[in-house]
Amino acid sequence: MARHVVARVEDIPPGGRKIVRLEGREVGIFNLGGAFYALKNSCPHQAARVCLGRVVGTALPSDVYEFRYGQEGRILRCPWHAWEYDITTGRSVFDPNVGVVTYPVEVRDGEVAVTIA
């Protein structure tokens, strides 16, 4: 278990991301409106580099023939097969039991740090 300083806060502006390599795996750090999240850069489907995907919103679960688009800027869409994940939890939008591995992120003294368990 180790704590890694991966960036200064100003290196990753809101809506931005940074991919780093930590202990043999790639990790994507995302800034959502000032809050930072770290996801393993590996889609649980077929190990695509999911953190390179577009950050979007999604069609929220709705009533029949109702269209509610939401969570703009919070959904990571895998570039290979368009599986969508909530960046804040890593969970897929279609099944809470399917998700990208997440890591704790801490901001201290203007530095962003990720802990690998």
Place this chain on the structure above:
Amino acid sequence: MTLTGAEPSAATVRTRLRAIDADLHHHVGDWAAIGRHVPAGLRWRIDRPGGPPLARHGFRKVGATHGAAPVPASADAGSRPHPAGDPAWVKAHVLDARGVDLAILTGDLLSLGVQPNPDLAAAIAAAVNDWTLETWVRPFACYKGSILVAQQDPAQAVAEIDRLGGDPGMAQVLMGSASEAPLGRRAYHPIYAACVAHGLPLALHLGGEGAGTSPPATAVGHPTTYFEWYGSLPQSYMAHLMSMITEGVFERFPGLKVILYEGGVFWLPHLLWRFDKNWKSQRSETPWVKQPPSRYILDHVVLTTYPLEAAPDPTYLHQVLAMIEAERTLLFSSNYPNWELGDPFDMVRDVPPSLRRRIMVDNALAVYGRRRLASQADPPA
């Protein structure tokens, strides 16, 4: 018939029934008698000796129409009585002879939903329903009817379901899978609401594909032969199922059960898993589809045994029955008198013993409801 009284206990039903046939095609052919149930305005179109005008496709069976099904002896050399024309004869020579206690009647008018004239189609459906109750269901406790409807005018279909949905002689709503449009379309939703309101499953039966206002019977165009036509028909069910799931029918009507008649079963695993896989990538287009499509199908859709595919190795059948959760999704059906593809009891010979009771009795009780299958009348003495 083993059932008597209005409310036998569940345990009684379980222990006494030997087999339930979900699909007995009683012959709808006595148009003079049927015509008596039609209001005068349209009766003259229906009570003719040849029956009403019905748009048909051009496909006819070759060879033995009824296979080795029992057939009544001719009264004279010139007559050929229909094997499913006499309810007493069918009871004695088919149900009693084969150990079947209860049969759901499905008739042989399977293209009403693609007849060009919606009013004529609705009038025929209502008259056939009354005639079936009068001649088959009321006198014989071993038969339950289907509320035949024509879906091209959903409002009249709903009215018919409301008219007869409370009748204890009716076990389900029946419409042809031959349809002007995919059955998930919202125009058809009132029919599903009516089914749920009356606690009736919706039976879809293939057979009218390519007739009347139907699209071509296959997705690539009209088949050439009966052989090609009949073999292709499961694609009709595949398209309707995909439509019903993506258009949210089972989200909107969580109580709806759909029975797919005579389409076989081996095609279903393909649909389950192709659809689930795609849903993970494409669900955002239909965000009301909240569960994997396979869950909607396995929780709401039931299949029938005739004509079960003839797999070259029984283990293939066992695998597919496991894939489709046949312990709750498969009903025995005789398809009497259309046994040109084999004897329906032979067809289920390779069903594992652990599933047999479910398929022959229990699943039908679950789908139709024990109360619906309890007989409303004692057989005549």
